[in-house]
Amino acid sequence: MKPLLEIKDLHAQVEGQEILKGINLAMDDGQVHAVMGRNGSGKSTLANVLMGSPFYEVTQGQVLFKGRDITNEDTTTRARMGMFLGFQYPVELAGVRVYEFLKTLHRNKTGEDIKPAEFRAYLSDIMSTLDMEPDVLGRGLNEGFSGGEKKKLEVLQLLLLQPELAILDETDSGLDVDALRTVSWGIRKAVERGSKVLIITHYTRILDYLSPDRVHVLLNGRIVASDGPDLAQKIDDQGYEWLGGAQ
Amino acid sequence: MSASVPVKINENLIREVSESKSEPEWMLDIRLKALKAFRASSLPDFMPVKFRERIRFDELAYYVRATDGPVQDWEDVPEYIRKTLEGLGIQEAEQKYLAGLTVQVESESVYQSFQEQLQKQGVIFTDLDTGVREYPSIVRRYFSKITPPESNIFAALNTALWSGGVFLYVPAGVEVKFPLQSYFRINRPNLGQLEHTVIVLEEGASVHYIEGCSAPIYSKVDLHAGAVEAFVGPGATLKFTTIQNWSHNVLNIGNKRAVAMDDSFVDWVDANMGAGLNMKYPTVVLSGPGARAQTLSLSMASEGQLHDTGARMIHLAPHTSSTITSKSVVKQGGASVFRGKVKVEIGADHVRARSKCDSLILDDEARSDTVPSLQVLQDNADVGHEATVSKLGQDQLFYLMSRGLTEEEATFTVVNGFVADFIKTLPMEYALEMNRLIELEMKGAQG
Ligand SMILES: Nc1ncnc2c1ncn2[C@@H]1O[C@H](COP(=O)(O)OP(=O)(O)OP(=O)(O)O)[C@@H](O)[C@H]1O
Ligand SMILES: [Mg+2]
Numbered sequence: 001m002k003p004l005l006e007i008k009d010l011h012a013q014v015e016g017q018e019i020l021k022g023i024n025l026a027m028d029d030g031q032v033h034a035v036m037g038r039n040g041s042g043k044s045t046l047a048n049v050l051m052g053s054p055f056y057e058v059t060q061g062q063v064l065f066k067g068r069d070i071t072n073e074d075t076t077t078r079a080r081m082g083m084f085l086g087f088q089y090p091v092e093l094a095g096v097r098v099y100e101f102l103k104t105l106h107r108n109k110t111g112e113d114i115k116p117a118e119f120r121a122y123l124s125d126i127m128s129t130l131d132m133e134p135d136v137l138g139r140g141l142n143e144g145f146s147g148g149e150k151k152k153l154e155v156l157q158l159l160l161l162q163p164e165l166a167i168l169d170e171t172d173s174g175l176d177v178d179a180l181r182t183v184s185w186g187i188r189k190a191v192e193r194g195s196k197v198l199i200i201t202h203y204t205r206i207l208d209y210l211s212p213d214r215v216h217v218l219l220n221g222r223i224v225a226s227d228g229p230d231l232a233q234k235i236d237d238q239g240y241e242w243l244g245g246a247q
Numbered sequence: 248m249s250a251s252v253p254v255k256i257n258e259n260l261i262r263e264v265s266e267s268k269s270e271p272e273w274m275l276d277i278r279l280k281a282l283k284a285f286r287a288s289s290l291p292d293f294m295p296v297k298f299r300e301r302i303r304f305d306e307l308a309y310y311v312r313a314t315d316g317p318v319q320d321w322e323d324v325p326e327y328i329r330k331t332l333e334g335l336g337i338q339e340a341e342q343k344y345l346a347g348l349t350v351q352v353e354s355e356s357v358y359q360s361f362q363e364q365l366q367k368q369g370v371i372f373t374d375l376d377t378g379v380r381e382y383p384s385i386v387r388r389y390f391s392k393i394t395p396p397e398s399n400i401f402a403a404l405n406t407a408l409w410s411g412g413v414f415l416y417v418p419a420g421v422e423v424k425f426p427l428q429s430y431f432r433i434n435r436p437n438l439g440q441l442e443h444t445v446i447v448l449e450e451g452a453s454v455h456y457i458e459g460c461s462a463p464i465y466s467k468v469d470l471h472a473g474a475v476e477a478f479v480g481p482g483a484t485l486k487f488t489t490i491q492n493w494s495h496n497v498l499n500i501g502n503k504r505a506v507a508m509d510d511s512f513v514d515w516v517d518a519n520m521g522a523g524l525n526m527k528y529p530t531v532v533l534s535g536p537g538a539r540a541q542t543l544s545l546s547m548a549s550e551g552q553l554h555d556t557g558a559r560m561i562h563l564a565p566h567t568s569s570t571i572t573s574k575s576v577v578k579q580g581g582a583s584v585f586r587g588k589v590k591v592e593i594g595a596d597h598v599r600a601r602s603k604c605d606s607l608i609l610d611d612e613a614r615s616d617t618v619p620s621l622q623v624l625q626d627n628a629d630v631g632h633e634a635t636v637s638k639l640g641q642d643q644l645f646y647l648m649s650r651g652l653t654e655e656e657a658t659f660t661v662v663n664g665f666v667a668d669f670i671k672t673l674p675m676e677y678a679l680e681m682n683r684l685i686e687l688e689m690k691g692a693q694g
Contacts, residue, residue: 048645051645051649052648053645054641054644054645055641055642055645074648074654075645075648075649076648076651076652076653076654078649079648079649079650079651080651084649084650085649087646087649090646091640091642091643091645091646093643093646093647093660093661093664094664094665095663095664095665095666095667095668096660096661096663096664096667097664097667101660104652104656104660105650105651108651108652109651140664140667141664157650161650161651
């Protein structure tokens with residue numbers, strides 16, 4: 001079977017500075033992979049480059065998604081192929097009403113124009129489980145949202161789009177204990193429905209909920225270790241020092 | 248059927264127009280005085296050369312009749328006009344949510360309809376030519392008093408050669424619940440459309456008046472220089488909405504003014520999508536204590552378009568307040584200039600005035616400028632201006648595209664968010680229409 005995602009010797013730079021220095025990573029087995037690593041090691045850069053961000057330049061290497069080389073595809077194409085990025089810092093879009101936006105996503109995904117009442121009922125179910133205020137639907141997208149509210153809206157979109165691959169960049173950061181539980185529930189739900197997840201995180205806590213099949217450690221632009229779930233625990237106990245990869 | 252009078256702007260032309268309308272002497276006098284004002288004035292200094300060169304007053308036709316006069320029955324509108332208007336959904340709108348509709352093609356009104364109930368209450372809604380003939384005592388009291396021909400060259404031209412436009416009168420205490428709409432259409436090239444609208448609201452009256460404009464695309468220049476004079480009596484409320492979608496060969500230069508009496512409210516909503524050059528500064532003269540006014544304008548300018556717009560608030564009376572809000576979107580070399588003026592006269596105590604201008608720039612070729620002017624002659628006024636300029640963010644596009652939107656859809660989404668506050672002020676049907684126009688504009692189509 002072809003791996004869902006295959007990253008081969010990927011180099012990427014921003015403003016002439018190389019951030020990714022030859023990433024190799026394959027998601028072949030298992031539903032959930034985790035990526036860990038120090039602040040500034042290049043995790044968000046990797047996530048953004050995978051989604052085709054215009055801010056980074058890929059200078060070498062390849063990204064294969066579902067066996068197809070997508071290194072030169074634009075972001076829309078990647079998304080429509082079934083890739084999703086949950087942002088570490090979701091951007092604010094003033095005046096873009098959450099409800100209309102979600103409705104557009106739903107229409108794009110299903111090709112159907114769902115009745116407003118039906119759609120509201122559908123959203124209301126997910127939102128109450130995620131413990132989101134209903135008035136969020138009437139607000140501007142991420143406009144004035146708290147950190148936790150933004151992360152929950154990312155999870156709501158994840159559940160709505162049900163992508164084949166969800167790259168989640170610290171979707172668990174900045175959450176209180178209750179929010180962490182609801183967000184984890186949401187991600188689990190997506191996994192149960194068939195999404196594969198590449199989650200970037202600093203904490204083992206979310207991994208307790210998601211039980212990753214593999215953990216990769218990214219240090220200084222390279223994957224320096226890939227192993228079973230125990231690796232996450234070891235990092236939690238001992239930090240990154242033992243892996244070398246000097247800053 | 249269609250008869251066109253000579254184009255030179257002189258006394259003969261004016262007499263001819265006036266005569267063919269069987270006008271009273273007083274109107275002819277006003278026209279002739281305006282001709283003098285026209286001769287004495289010149290194009291505004293700030294008007295860019297490329298547009299000055301395109302205004303050739305003598306090459307335009309000023310008085311073109313598309314039909315023999317307004318009809319009340321839609322079926323009586325000549326088919327070729329009806330087809331165009333039906334394509335634009337004009338009559339459908341009338342049936343669904345309007346209390347009255349007038350349609351002007353070229354220089355005169357071709358269709359008028361109006362709810363009987365309102366007629367019984369004494370509301371008058373007709374073309375101004377009819378207004379002059381049938382209600383001279385009211386029209387004469389206001390015509391050219393609020394926007395005198397001396398104001399500027401286009402006010403002078405309009406007053407001298409005006410034709411068509413609307414006369415709307417709402418008696419004291421009458422609240423018109425559904426909007427009244429007029430629709431202006433230019434159907435031929437090289438036309439100077441100079442309609443003139445007079446709106447009078449007596450004490451405590453209220454109405455929402457909507458005007459829409461469009462034209463097919465010609466390579467020749469059309470000039471649209473309309474004038475609106477509105478008198479808003481004590482405690483009255485006027486909401487005036489314009490949705491302007493002229494094709495890009497049209498130079499659109501408006502003179503719109505309202506006088507707001509004690510405790511009245513003037514709410515001016517001005518959407519400018521089309522026209523090559525657009526110069527429009529709705530003005531409210533706050534003449535009575537406690538009067539309030541707001542203007543909310545939107546402009547979208549793309550390649551070859553200059554939208555020089557804004558608003559003017561002239562505070563003459565104490566305890567008056569005003570808000571100017573302007574939103575502009577520019578792309579592909581389009582340019583917008585915001586000219587907002589707030590003036591507080593001596594003796595106008597405790598005035599509050601706010602002016603705010605937000606621009607969204609979609610690419611590097613487009614530009615946007617602001618020219619605010621605050622003249623405060625009374626010391627206890629609370630007057631403020633703020634301006635924001637934002638560029639379409641690559642991070643915003645990336646976010647939206649990561650959810651499967653195309654770049655075009657993503658841009659449209661950002662623009663829609665930017666104008667959302669504006670769209671909210673429109674009745675639902677018009678909000679939908681505006682969204683459609685914005686979408687067309689974003690796709691680079693011109694209407
Ligand atoms: N757009 C950019 N412009 C300039 N520098 C950038 C940009 N994006 C990333 N970098 C730099 O690249 C390095 C890696 O950043 P990245 O955001 O990928 O780290 P990270 O592993 O996600 O860190 P954290 O755990 O703190 O989120 C950092 O030094 C960062 O400053
Ligand atoms: Mg990061």
